[in-house]
Amino acid sequence: MKLTRRSAVKGMAALALGSGVIRPAHASNLKWAHVYETGEPFHQQALWAAEEIRRRTDGRVNITVFPASQLGNESQLNEALSLGTIDIIYTGAAFAGVNYPPISISHAPYMFRDFGHWQAYRQSEVFARNAAAYQENTGQRLVTLTYYGERHLTANQAITRPGQMRGLKLRVPPVPVFLMFSQAVGAEATPIAFADVYDALKRGLVEAQENPLPTIMAKKFHEVQSHIMLTGHITDSLLTLVGGHVWAGLSDDQKTIMEDVLRTAANRATEEIRKAETELVGAFKRLGVTVVEVDRQAFINAVVPLHNNSKAGATWGRADYDALQAL
Numbered sequence: 387m388k389l390t391r392r393s394a395v396k397g398m399a400a401l402a403l404g405s406g407v408i409r410p411a412h413a414s415n416l417k418w419a420h421v422y423e424t425g426e427p428f429h430q431q432a433l434w435a436a437e438e439i440r441r442r443t444d445g446r447v448n449i450t451v452f453p454a455s456q457l458g459n460e461s462q463l464n465e466a467l468s469l470g471t472i473d474i475i476y477t478g479a480a481f482a483g484v485n486y487p488p489i490s491i492s493h494a495p496y497m498f499r500d501f502g503h504w505q506a507y508r509q510s511e512v513f514a515r516n517a518a519a520y521q522e523n524t525g526q527r528l529v530t531l532t533y534y535g536e537r538h539l540t541a542n543q544a545i546t547r548p549g550q551m552r553g554l555k556l557r558v559p560p561v562p563v564f565l566m567f568s569q570a571v572g573a574e575a576t577p578i579a580f581a582d583v584y585d586a587l588k589r590g591l592v593e594a595q596e597n598p599l600p601t602i603m604a605k606k607f608h609e610v611q612s613h614i615m616l617t618g619h620i621t622d623s624l625l626t627l628v629g630g631h632v633w634a635g636l637s638d639d640q641k642t643i644m645e646d647v648l649r650t651a652a653n654r655a656t657e658e659i660r661k662a663e664t665e666l667v668g669a670f671k672r673l674g675v676t677v678v679e680v681d682r683q684a685f686i687n688a689v690v691p692l693h694n695n696s697k698a699g700a701t702w703g704r705a706d707y708d709a710l711q712a713l
Contacts, residue, residue, distance in 0.1 A: 400503055407557045416449045416632060418474035419457040419466070423604045427555055427658035428532065428624065429453045430475055444642045447636075449474065459579040461560060467526060470631040476532070476624045480561040486520045487701030489625075491710065492531070494700070495567040495689045498621040501660070504533065506713040508623070512706055525630030530649045533656035534622040535598025535663055539666075540611035542593065546680045548572070548688040557583055557595040563699040570689040570698070578649040587611060597623065599666040600659055613676045616667075626652060 418436065419569040422428045429451065436449035457463065457472060460481045466472035468485070483490025491497065494514075498504045507513055508531045517528040545551060552572035558564040560577035568575035576592045586592050595607060596619070625684055626648050636644065667677055692698040694707055 402557055414447055414632070414635070416473035417452060418449050419452040419463050421455045421460050421463070422453060422476070422601075426600065426604050427655040427662075431651040431658075432476070433656040434654070435647050438647045438662060439643060442647065443640055445632060445643070447640060449607050455579075455581040456622040459581060461579075467627060467629045468524070470629055473629050473632045474534050475627050477627060478534070478559070478561075479623065479625060480559060480563045480708065482520065482528075482562060482625050482627065483563060483701055486523045488703065488706060489516050489520050489528075490561075490563045491516070491702040492623060493563050493620060495570070495619045496686045497693070497710065501533070501621065503713060504621045504623065507710055510519065510710075510713055512709045512713070514663050520697040521630075527628040527630065529628060529645055530628045530651040530652040531625060533659050534624050535600055536618040537596045537598055537620040537622050538602070539594060539596045539601060539615040539617045539619070540607055540613065541615070542612045544613055544676065544678050545615050546678060549593075555591075555593040557586060557592040563701065566692050566699040567689060570692055571685070575688050583607070585609060596620075598659070599662070599670070600662040603645070603666055603669070607677045608670060608673060613685040614670055615678045615679055616682075617680055619685060619689070674696050
């Protein structure tokens, strides 16, 4: 019999349960890992969720949260979840797409018209179908999406049009779909792990990076980049994933509690990120950062023709794309 990734993951989950390594229906101590800073809403809501789950399961499910890449970079966390050495993670759709490519559709540049369009996707049959297929193919439970924010470009120069990015050394996470934006604008994509971005910018290994305003502030990228360009090129989100080795061992009541709490945490973090986005432009200006309005339509025109180009990182079917755009 051919061993697929799916059968391997399910086999590891069964082995863990059969050997008594993990039996969450009785009592468990789970690891929740992510790459974000302790002051960010994602971490604060993970802490809230961990305590709420412990309380509502009468102490039978205990979760310790490990922030700021303590247990590895994002690629490593996804691998650890598959191996069962980490139990819950936040991860970007692009990283989850390494294991199931179609799920990365929500990470493509200018895939969403605005926040409302992103919300519609989050509540749509398209997302529900992709989440179910992700679980079927990986064995991991995709519980919900948390709004990560609109990603904007930073650099040490003003950029208002796509052509000005040609040849620019742009830090990108080491996953394929991130190549779509850099390819569209002619930038030189340079893969660097999230925890290493500040140092890479400081040392001049890359000339630019892109992230939402709350992340730029939390990671202090504005200390080593003088300009923020409001490109809004990706309306981004984080997936909350629970390892199959954990999910299989939860009682039905515990599964209901886990999903309810994790979705509430996602909603709370989403609201905080949305609020922060409205306040941070002024905060950056007060810190002396130059905030640049760009010709966003020019960027959209450069990117959209690549939306279904597999050589540019598109990994989704045309039917999903058309359904998402019709929302």
